[in-house]
Amino acid sequence: xxxxxxxxxxxxxxxxxxxxxxxxxxxxxxxxxxxxxxxxxxxxxxxxxxxxxxxxxxxxxxxxxxxxxxxxxxxxxxxxxxxxxxxxxxxxxxxxxxxxxxxxxxxxxxxxxxxxxxxxxxxxxxxxxxxxxxxxxxxxxxxxxxxxxxxxxxxxxxxxxxxxxxxxxxxxxxxxxxxxxxxxxxxxxxxxxxxxxxxxxxxxxxxxxxxxxxxxxxxxxxxxxxxxxxxxxxxxxxxxxxxxxxxxxxxxxxxxxxxxxxxxxxxxxxxxxxxxxxxxxxxxxxxxxxxxxxxxxxxxxxxxxxxxxxxxxxxxxxxxxxxxxxxxxxxxxxxxxxxxxxxxxxxxxxxxxxxxxxxxxxxxxxxx
Amino acid sequence: xxxxxxxxxxxxxxxxxxxxxxxxxxxxxxxxxxxxxxxxxxxxxxxxxxxxxxxxxxxxxxxxxxxxxxxxxxxxxxxxxxxxxxxxxxxxxxxxxxxxxxxxxxxxxxxxxxxxxxxxxxxxxxxxxxxxxxxxxxxxxxxxxxxxxxxxxxxxxxxxxxxxxxxxxxxxxxxxxxxxxxxxxxxxxxxxxxxxxxxxxxxxxxxxxxxxxxxxxxxxxxxxxxxxxxxxxxxxxxxxxxxxxxxxxxxxxxxxxxxxxxxxxxxxxxxxxxxxxxxxxxxxxxxxxxxxxxxxxxxx
Numbered sequence: 001x002x003x004x005x006x007x008x009x010x011x012x013x014x015x016x017x018x019x020x021x022x023x024x025x026x027x028x029x030x031x032x033x034x035x036x037x038x039x040x041x042x043x044x045x046x047x048x049x050x051x052x053x054x055x056x057x058x059x060x061x062x063x064x065x066x067x068x069x070x071x072x073x074x075x076x077x078x079x080x081x082x083x084x085x086x087x088x089x090x091x092x093x094x095x096x097x098x099x100x101x102x103x104x105x106x107x108x109x110x111x112x113x114x115x116x117x118x119x120x121x122x123x124x125x126x127x128x129x130x131x132x133x134x135x136x137x138x139x140x141x142x143x144x145x146x147x148x149x150x151x152x153x154x155x156x157x158x159x160x161x162x163x164x165x166x167x168x169x170x171x172x173x174x175x176x177x178x179x180x181x182x183x184x185x186x187x188x189x190x191x192x193x194x195x196x197x198x199x200x201x202x203x204x205x206x207x208x209x210x211x212x213x214x215x216x217x218x219x220x221x222x223x224x225x226x227x228x229x230x231x232x233x234x235x236x237x238x239x240x241x242x243x244x245x246x247x248x249x250x251x252x253x254x255x256x257x258x259x260x261x262x263x264x265x266x267x268x269x270x271x272x273x274x275x276x277x278x279x280x281x282x283x284x285x286x287x288x289x290x291x292x293x294x295x296x297x298x299x300x301x302x303x304x305x306x307x308x309x310x311x312x313x314x315x316x317x318x319x320x321x322x323x324x325x326x327x328x329x330x331x332x333x334x335x336x337x338x339x340x341x342x343x344x345x346x347x348x349x350x351x352x353x354x355x356x357x358x359x360x361x362x363x364x365x366x367x368x
Numbered sequence: 369x370x371x372x373x374x375x376x377x378x379x380x381x382x383x384x385x386x387x388x389x390x391x392x393x394x395x396x397x398x399x400x401x402x403x404x405x406x407x408x409x410x411x412x413x414x415x416x417x418x419x420x421x422x423x424x425x426x427x428x429x430x431x432x433x434x435x436x437x438x439x440x441x442x443x444x445x446x447x448x449x450x451x452x453x454x455x456x457x458x459x460x461x462x463x464x465x466x467x468x469x470x471x472x473x474x475x476x477x478x479x480x481x482x483x484x485x486x487x488x489x490x491x492x493x494x495x496x497x498x499x500x501x502x503x504x505x506x507x508x509x510x511x512x513x514x515x516x517x518x519x520x521x522x523x524x525x526x527x528x529x530x531x532x533x534x535x536x537x538x539x540x541x542x543x544x545x546x547x548x549x550x551x552x553x554x555x556x557x558x559x560x561x562x563x564x565x566x567x568x569x570x571x572x573x574x575x576x577x578x579x580x581x582x583x584x585x586x587x588x589x590x591x592x593x594x595x596x597x598x599x600x601x602x603x604x605x606x607x608x609x610x611x612x613x614x615x616x617x618x619x620x621x622x623x624x625x626x627x628x629x630x631x632x633x634x635x636x637x638x639x640x641x642x643x644x645x646x647x648x649x650x651x652x653x654x655x656x657x658x659x660x661x662x663x664x665x666x667x668x
Contacts, residue, residue: 006469010458017457202453206512209417209447210470211439365438367419 003212007220014194015224025190029182029232033239036174044072044130050094052079055104066142072134089121096120096131164333175240176328177301179233180321183259184266184295187229189287191270195221196283205367214363222267229263249335255328261348262324268355275362295321323347370395370520370551371416376425378411385411386574393553398546400565401555402659408574409555410450413524417447430519446518448509450525456498460489460508463497464515471516481548482511485541503534510541521545523554527561539564559660570663577666582659589657589665591615594635595623598647607645618664625661
């Protein structure tokens, strides 16, 4: 036991003396959560639009007022000619143009129908889609307002309610994802690098020719990172609660336990990576390419798994991050208890046991 | 026997690193493995320290088999690899403490063993190991390999890249350690260090050329060696190489070591020949063979 404690003490020296890694270790979670929380967002706010109003009557004015009053749009330019539309898009000044047809009010009253064209810049398809939805929503509200005295028979009224995230805040989606990425990166990459560093510097040779057991070396290497990753997880949850006002509906204790489980899964992966790579660089490349990309792309963090092609859906099942994201979304947003996420938890436990068994088996007690 | 090696062979893919190596090292002996880079010294060390499996043959260290009893060997030997293998970001004291701890001992417990060496690096005990000079690093590495009072000490090229003064000090330390009941197997590419060992094995291309005491090895050198010197070293070597009766010609410091193939060699004949090659200030003197001469002769 004394040997083991001595080993862990040495690991902490390594970590705290390497200022740059330490900065990455604790700076990265904060930077990432801030970036995803503030800068990278799916919501639209104050989008610049232009208006080409051919009729300039009471109705169009009212609609324009409603649009400019919403916090989503700000009207940047009033156009006068059809030809200007192309040029404002080309200059990139506006993201959308509303084109009201001639005699809008008259047509509305006479024919019961008037058209407004919504032209959006679809170089960014997601934004274009969102803009057109928002404009539609504003137009429909207005339509209901002017029709409120008229009774239409056979009307279907959809009542939409967004549960778990009623304001559709994208930070709710990013926090679980970022937490997953960071725990994965810190745990897997840092351990695999720290083990391969011993190989590269030749100190592994001395450790092997010592009475230390392989399991002591592995656990000793991993232990400090469990500790650091838990601190990271706490920092992330605190940031999301206090800065982004993201509620944690479920039990914090369960969230903590599940995070520790995922940290251990990632550490086991890190050990596995270190057993197959000889240098720190290889370990880093495998961690980045082999773990980061799947975590970002295939875990359901950004792109919904259900809309992927079948082969990718199948592959996503072997990615631990997918299950962890389901678990923390469940706990943080839905407030579910273990009875709803035991299956995902069990899968993570199984993966962890598998990785640990494999890496203990692959750990070399000799140089070849 | 402290170390016993029986017909060990080892190959990496196509390269035969060791071929049928056998030797024995007695209790408390300072045994040297002398050979150039790539001779197989490190491979042999790794087999004896249980880091590699031999392809053929058996070996025991401190009475334990290197394959089946590897755990016991790992408890009772000290190993200092050729490459500096301590933690560069840990201080001198922290390194020593760490190695003491993982071997289940403390610095105090075996202080008398490392005292002579440690006092030299103690003034720098709070300095990071990476910032030490080459000689200091080797002294620290030796301390770390000794801290658990090993029965057998393996030192793989401990003085490579170390200045001559530190090298001498290092060997003085090894001599002292020997008095303290430790068997030492040391490898070196420096022939002058070979003379300081009790016995040496000359090794090249994975084969042992000869095993004996340094004195005996030198004594067995079959020919008389001459120190030859002239005004132009390069031309001297070329001329000697062209001389029809030469047996061996090796530059050796400011001289050329020359042996003749004839039994009734008369140095004056050589002098006449060299003068005919426009060399002057010619000196030809008898000299004693060194281990390097033996090595070159055997490796021929």
